[in-house]
Amino acid sequence: MQFLSEEEAYLFYNKYACSLGFSIRRGNQHKVKNSSTIQQRTFTCSRQGVHAEDKREDKFNYSRPETRCGCDARMKISLTNGIYYVYEFKEAHNHSLATGNMSQYLRSHRKVTEAQLANAEVAKSVGISNKATIDLMTKEACGPENLGFISTDMKNRVYSKRTLKAKVGDTGGVLELWRRRFQKMSFFYSIQVYKDDLITNIFWTDSKMVSDYALFGDVICFDTTYRKLDDGRPFGLIVGVNNHKKTIVFGTALLYDETVEVLLGFLEHF
Template sequence: MCSQRKISNVQALEIDLTDDSGIRPKSTFDYMGRQAGGGQNLGYTRVDFKNYLRNKRQRDLAYGEAGSVLKYFEDQSCSNPSFTYSIQLDANEQMTNIFWADHRMQINYTLFGDVVTFDTTFSTNKEDRPFGVFSGFNHHRGLVVFGAALLYDETAESFKWLFQAFLQAHSQKMPITMFTDQDAAMVKAIPQVFPSTWYGLCCWYIMQNGITHLGNMMNDRSTFLKDFKTCMFHCEKELDFEMA
């Protein structure tokens, strides 16, 4: 029963130590379950464990890093009035999602924002927050950045808020084409915020899907891989692609 579940002080200390050491939450929960002779003997569930970590990270952010982030944004806004940022708060007034774009990002998007790539990376910071980057290419095929974000999670609501903040920072200009991964929450959010934008998958994710489903047919010595790359990169028209 919910009223009987509790993380003890000793268990909390052990969770804090493993989290600070960079051990993944799933591995920590499984390890503690084996120590107790089974997860049912821990006295709390996996959901309780995740909630404890979430509250811990929110407290850490509120007491230290939140102030540092806001100070940085304020300094940037004072030195450059074009700098823009958005922060989403949860029901407990804790910072969750953060987006920012400086003047160079805004200029780049004005000039080269017809095609945008958006991707998130996991576990690159100690809070395990997804870090998202909006990027594209300039006229020299050099990489340019249009905006960046630290997210609390990868839900459709978080992505919807982020995409709206992105549009607000760039005068509501929508990209013509957007490439992302095949995250289900992202796929749900994109048409709600970018209804006129064509959405496609990055080549890297298509190749990863090929490796997952086709195995050895996708190795460098495979004639199939050569044909597959020809279809992807050398067929400009849909009919040519279907024929190939």
């Protein structure tokens, strides 16, 4: 079997995988010396190999489920005289395969097209939520089985596209996005940046927080114990207690770290 390009070989193996009920990924590659041309490429089952032990496991409350089980199914191609030939093919799997139409929900078979992404961007620009946009696309496609992706795929593509628009060191678009969001929500905010124009600390509060602080700000507590993950950034809260002995928030911040300089800067802004 032969192919004109590495991409053509990938599409073939991916289509084959979809028909059998497994997902694939690109494996090892070797390039022609002093060139970007791929000499050899391995396409494997997505469950090939095993994950190395995560030394951070004891720090997390949640760990990702293990999906790899050492499956040895693969296809290897090699370039000869401008044509890619299959020189090794293993079809046996050591795990159960997806049945029926469930294979279309496996990772390598899901794809958001440029047209779908453009429609989502237009819908977002006029205030339509991602969920409503995906629901409409699902109806137009006559069901989720014909859509070709799941909602997470669309969210990731939209986020990635907006992230790529902001060049390294260029926070203009990001800052403007934050400003517009806070202004629409009647927020008061402060954004700190490093000398290389990268955002570090963001502080915000709203009119209700200001009003509550004026009434119940005799005693406050500064708390940065909440984090999404142990290696994430601290999310700081200045809280107090109202006359009903209920906790209320006076101010919030997303901090770069918990150094003395950062914490003092946050309190000065507050």
